[in-house]
Amino acid sequence: MMARRGRFRGRAVDPGVDAFLGIRYAEPPFGPRRFAEPVPVPVSGGHTVDCLEFGPIAPQAARLPGAPVWRPGDEDVLSLNAWVPKRGDGLPVLFFVHGGAYTFGSSAQPDFDGTALARAGLVVVTCNYRLGFEGFGHVPGRPDNRGLLDQRAALRWVRDNVEVLGGDPGNVTVAGHSSGAASALFLAAEPGLVRRVVAHSPPNRVYAPSFARRVARWVDASTPESAVTSAARLADAQRTGPLGHDRVLFGPVADRLPVPPPEVDLLLCHTDHEYGLFEAVGSFRPARTEAALRRFARDWRIPDHVVTAYLALPGPLPGADTPPPDAHVLLAGDFVYGEPTTRLFEAHPRARLARFTRPPARHNADLPFCFGNLRGADFLIGGPPDAEAHALSRRVLRSWVDFCATGDPGWTGTHHWGPPTTPRRTPWRGVPLPPLLDPPVTPPDPRVPRCRTRGA
Template structure:
């Protein structure tokens, strides 16, 4: 056991202590449900992850949500055992703004703390609880939770040896989008954003989604949201039914004074194809229908079809570039001095880069496409060191574009997107098959 002031944690490494399940805000239920977070004070044992926010996902190695769990706004700290003034990394997990938690094994901060960082991960409200429209209550409650976690870090992290004036906020996928909103709102020094999803939601779209949700209890909200997602068969949501997310005009570009590091993988949507979360497209007619549903220009559809042998490959790669790769690259370019990397190590799909950056390859066989070998551990060490150096100095060690894995020429794919909008605010009508009747406006 290790103690830092009023927090008692775990000695997880000869040089690293972990403090888990620290409450940073009061449970957001009962009279506080759908309200802005309220700061909480915590002391005592911090040796177990806290409960996770309401969701139906069951992820390997991670806890599941159980109805009745309420103390869900907690964070975790991994800190070097000795010294003060360490750079701080506040990491926001991904999961389509709907699932996931800071207790997933991928986000264990031990290796990064061993490299000299104080690492913080946090839970925040997800799905309807965090991003659903509720009349008379603040929007984007999940983002408000993240800001509350950041404020806790600024106030408390010196007790763990961290420098409150040198905080890097980071995330992947939905966590990357969240990190950009936090970097635009809070006094962060740096931001790391991997695989940024380009989409935001309009207020009208959020209102229409809310008509389908039974908000009576967290359980009913989760169940009705799952049913809504399962009902999507038409339009863009029929291919990738993500119905919750930030209500905003656009993703913010990090302010010029904030150092920025962006990264994307080269075959983002291969993961969703692999797990059956992406509606299949196998014929040219289906490919054309997909293009019309997303409003994609003919030259983009034809260009991808010419670059890849099969319709299915063209579709999967185009989806990944539209949702993740192009938005990530454009945000880096808009910042003006951001560092950009591409994760190309096979299978190069969404989330494969996360275990490499955290140094957590053991047990990540599925995410990284198989058991890690010596070359993978060497690559992970380089990526982890780049993160640590960036958090410390703002320089990850390269200029231009860095390839984590074999160098891949994406110029032909990128050229097809010139002058074309990618993703942006989502304002598609919520469609279904009659499984759920539209709920009356409340």
């Protein structure tokens, strides 16, 4: 069944919700516009805009379950989607930015379907933005952080047009998960654009200009396809140093993650076992000996006494030269996600903090509960959803809806989604958490050509 809001024609996806998919908010960022700031698409004229299918996704190598793939030649990648309650105007707006290490993912992933949140009373907007080298690679004479500029352009589109879709442009909450959560913090730094922020598991990672230039030396950016292929080859070549443990080459070029202004309501969350996801998918290999764990800590500039504390976690018999099974996973997750998120909570006057501890409590395990999309999420949530999982999802989803509407998720201070746990914070007291990455880059092969930027 078709649905209309102003000039936008979408389709009914639920008895109470309409979806408007693939709305262009900026011109295709290729050809003469490649590596440039996004060029907004004005909403004007009297013709009807069909918004029935997701738009093409940004260049990437990933093939994610249930999501479209990028194909060379797909260029109209700057689009957004809205799930809108059939009844009501002036509703709170949730603008959600997907994660994916700034390198993969899209708003078309089934995880981010906004139907359940819209049914609960929100206008839910998601967007695509440039990723990898297209969005965050260094190109001389062109702006850095183009992916963030795309997100900002999409958010401005929401501010200017969401009223037609039943939303209140003065009550917009920016939300995100992982790299999308860090992106939300950057978006909130612009005065007056954001009222509230939901940031689940923002990684404490930004990149020095010198590092971005070193990466660019070994990326063949002559075409979007060559940029994707050569960047993936470069990531695979990182076997030593900090990048040998976590091969993320792209992200915001900045000094640090910004702290939202004090007048912005802030809802933070991290999971108890963040790096368990990366271990499960094979992108993170835990240390099998104490010596290897200490080498990892030196690479990431984690003090020895912190490692000693994690080695004391329950595990093998005392004296064995094998770390406890989760020591490395917990150490990495707390360093990148848990401790920085908690410190951000402590530094912000209007922040609330949740810890997601329901097993397996890995990175991404919280998202299906937030969106009310448990079906098909068995891997993330640890098995088929039961009555307890559905009940927890209703509570988590309601906390998002209430926060978007009023700034109050239903608690003050810290809240647990799952069994209460004791944070592993004692060894981190007084330890700096440097967010800035500036390590050496290992070229994939001496014969690989240096960066070429046709169209730049």
